[in-house]
Amino acid sequence: MSANERSRLRQRYREGRLMYFLMRVALALIVGILGLIVGVIAWRGARELNWEMLTQPPTAGYYLGGGGGICNAILGSWWLAVGATFTAFLLSLPLVLFLNVYARRNGFINRLAVVTRLSLDILWGIPSIVYGIFGFALMLAVGLRASLLGGIIALTLVELPILARSLDEVLRLAPEELYTGTLALGATPLEYAQVLLRQAAPSVPTALLLAFGRGIGDAAAVLFTAGYTDRLPGGLLEPVASLPLAVFFQLATPFPATQARAYAAALVLTIIVLTTGVLGRALSARLSRYVVR
Amino acid sequence: MNSTGNLAPNRGASRGTFIQYRARHVISWVTGILFTSLSTLIVILVPALLGALLVRSWTLVSAIPLPRLLIGTEWRPLSGAFGFAPFIAGSLWVTAIALAVAVPVALLGAIYLAEYAHPRTRTSLKPLIELLAGIPSVVYGLWGILVIVPVVRQLAAFTRTDNPTGYSVLSGGLVLAVMVIPFILALSEEVLRAVPQGLREATLALGATQWEVVKHVLLRQARSGIIAAVVLGFARAFGETLAVLMVVGNVVQLPRSPFDAAYTLPALIANNFGEMMSIPLYDAALMTAALILFLIVFSFNFGARLVLRRVGGTDDVSQ
Numbered sequence: 001m002s003a004n005e006r007s008r009l010r011q012r013y014r015e016g017r018l019m020y021f022l023m024r025v026a027l028a029l030i031v032g033i034l035g036l037i038v039g040v041i042a043w044r045g046a047r048e049l050n051w052e053m054l055t056q057p058p059t060a061g062y063y064l065g066g067g068g069g070i071c072n073a074i075l076g077s078w079w080l081a082v083g084a085t086f087t088a089f090l091l092s093l094p095l096v097l098f099l100n101v102y103a104r105r106n107g108f109i110n111r112l113a114v115v116t117r118l119s120l121d122i123l124w125g126i127p128s129i130v131y132g133i134f135g136f137a138l139m140l141a142v143g144l145r146a147s148l149l150g151g152i153i154a155l156t157l158v159e160l161p162i163l164a165r166s167l168d169e170v171l172r173l174a175p176e177e178l179y180t181g182t183l184a185l186g187a188t189p190l191e192y193a194q195v196l197l198r199q200a201a202p203s204v205p206t207a208l209l210l211a212f213g214r215g216i217g218d219a220a221a222v223l224f225t226a227g228y229t230d231r232l233p234g235g236l237l238e239p240v241a242s243l244p245l246a247v248f249f250q251l252a253t254p255f256p257a258t259q260a261r262a263y264a265a266a267l268v269l270t271i272i273v274l275t276t277g278v279l280g281r282a283l284s285a286r287l288s289r290y291v292v293r
Numbered sequence: 294m295n296s297t298g299n300l301a302p303n304r305g306a307s308r309g310t311f312i313q314y315r316a317r318h319v320i321s322w323v324t325g326i327l328f329t330s331l332s333t334l335i336v337i338l339v340p341a342l343l344g345a346l347l348v349r350s351w352t353l354v355s356a357i358p359l360p361r362l363l364i365g366t367e368w369r370p371l372s373g374a375f376g377f378a379p380f381i382a383g384s385l386w387v388t389a390i391a392l393a394v395a396v397p398v399a400l401l402g403a404i405y406l407a408e409y410a411h412p413r414t415r416t417s418l419k420p421l422i423e424l425l426a427g428i429p430s431v432v433y434g435l436w437g438i439l440v441i442v443p444v445v446r447q448l449a450a451f452t453r454t455d456n457p458t459g460y461s462v463l464s465g466g467l468v469l470a471v472m473v474i475p476f477i478l479a480l481s482e483e484v485l486r487a488v489p490q491g492l493r494e495a496t497l498a499l500g501a502t503q504w505e506v507v508k509h510v511l512l513r514q515a516r517s518g519i520i521a522a523v524v525l526g527f528a529r530a531f532g533e534t535l536a537v538l539m540v541v542g543n544v545v546q547l548p549r550s551p552f553d554a555a556y557t558l559p560a561l562i563a564n565n566f567g568e569m570m571s572i573p574l575y576d577a578a579l580m581t582a583a584l585i586l587f588l589i590v591f592s593f594n595f596g597a598r599l600v601l602r603r604v605g606g607t608d609d610v611s612q
Contacts, residue, residue, distance in 0.1 A: 016504030019401075023409065026401035030478070031418065033471055034425040037436045044439065095335060098328035109329065116332045118598060119339050125525065125594035126587065127532025129559045130342070133566070133583045137345050157338075164335075190321035210427075217429025220534040220559070224566050244431040248535060251435065266435045270428060277424045 045267025065257035076240035081215035084155030092164035100171040124161035129220035131157040151226025159211040170203040202287030209280030219244035346584040353577035383555030390466025399477035407485035426475030434539035437468035454552035463551040465541035477526040484518030521597040528593040534559035
């Protein structure tokens with residue numbers, strides 16, 4: 001090997017090592033920053049967090065630093081996200097069954113399935129503020145004011161593509177033999193759907209928790225549709241508070257004491273979202289032992 | 294099944310079984326039609342969104358020609374001046390900065406996770422990154438106010454900017470970059486891993502270093518998928534509302550430097566929607582803003598999804 005070749009080789013290895021180094025730096029940076037976010041929120045929020053904040057609704061002077069808490073927002077967010085996740089689930093279940101059972105045939109119905117999947121992808125990418133505006137326009141059309149129901153409608157639009165896509169991804173993995181085998185036994189497509197659902201069961205909690213976490217953290221969709229109130233959620237047609245908006249509004253006040261409470265609210269929100277995420281993953285790992293592969 | 298051994302029961306064997314057989318198929322058929330019509334509703338939802346925005350923005354778009362709206366720099370709703378240029382420019386600035394920071398970092402991280410990392414590292418880091426990608430945007434915004442804005446304020450002191458607050462295009466871009474990094478990383482990792490193993494082995498057998506495999510084969514092979522991932526990241530950054538709104542300053546102007554304050558399209562909608570009723574054309578103007586936002590995000594989404602579908606990765610980030 002000539003000296004020239006050897007230096008060329010060294011050059012190639014040096015480039016590789018440099019890139020390897022940069023990759024590790026990039027990954028360390030990502031993990032570090034994400035850790036920093038959780039760390040900062042936890043550190044600033046924990047100082048403000050107390051029992052009163054979690055269990056009391058705001059009192060009259062709350063935004064000036066008076067007593068009370070964000071119980072209204074926690075409960076409001078809970079009902080918004082539960083309602084939206086439930087509705088989105090009711091809608092996405094028949095949808096994914098259509099995609100994976102009935103659309104297996106060729107022709108028009110199969111083409112419809114392709115377009116449906118593309119539509120879901122596109123809906124998934126639409127910013128939630130657009131859903132917020134669309135939901136608001138929808139509510140104006142039917143004469144509905146800012147309310148829990150309005151918020152649920154908008155959040156359902158946000159969550160539906162998330163839920164439908166993650167369920168669809170699971171059902172698509174079902175082995176072809178399951179389909180042919182079930183049909184060979186004389187089952188109808190609907191009966192195959194039942195078999196398929198058992199197959200998807202382990203992933204349902206994960207998908208639900210994922211969508212729930214998305215819904216509870218989304219602020220832009222509920223900004224005009226759910227409104228905001230200091231009272232506890234009263235009914236479907238009354239406005240409700242939500243945690244992200246509680247963070248946002250408290251931060252927007254000029255009083256440091258109230259701003260500090262936004263940190264606590266953000267910590268509560270982060271804890272809820274991270275818990276649902278961890279829980280979802282753990283549940284699916286535990287339940288997926290009985291799936292046919 | 295009946296006594297003669299036929300799969301489909303015949304009338305003679307047992308009337309009850311026959312009716313049951315028919316009933317099961319009729320029920321399955323009817324449910325099929327219900328499910329199919331529901332999925333048609335989902336397909337209609339995209340044009341419905343577009344239609345609703347078009348109808349609601351029509352009063353403004355028909356009064357003032359679209360080019361004038363798009364390049365107009367004046368935003369004075371009280372005197373009927375609606376120029377969207379500052380908001381479009383603000384959104385573009387913030388998105389450009391976010392992508393300039395996020396793409397190299399996310400891509401390097403994705404290459405590492407897909408090609409270099411020990412399987413154990415990958416299986417522990419990937420869920421962690423995905424988990425943290427689920428953090429609500431308002432929390433990212435709060436973090437931006439607590440950490441990014443002070444840093445940018447320090448930096449701004451060294452420049453000749455007339456905006457020393459730190460609430461600027463740069464802050465918005467950095468916060469957004471942190472938000473889209475996990476997203477682009479997860480997508481491009483999927484695309485890279487979808488490249489057939491044989492290509493790696495063949496290239497290594499020719500004497501290439503591992504980095505040369507990545508550079509000459511994998512990145513080339515996965516190029517369209519990675520571009521699609523970046524485009525999706527763009528769409529995401531462009532539509533992000535609260536996190537940007539909280540740190541970008543919200544001043545209606547054409548930003549000239551990264552340290553200038555700006556205003557983005559989603560922030561415009563979020564900040565003003567409550568009070569739109571009293572001023573003529575104001576609500577139509579905000580609907581127009583939503584329409585512009587929708588059209589930009591839609592076209593990028595649509596293109597990127599088509600590419601990803603062809604590439605054939607699972608294209609799913611469980612976020």
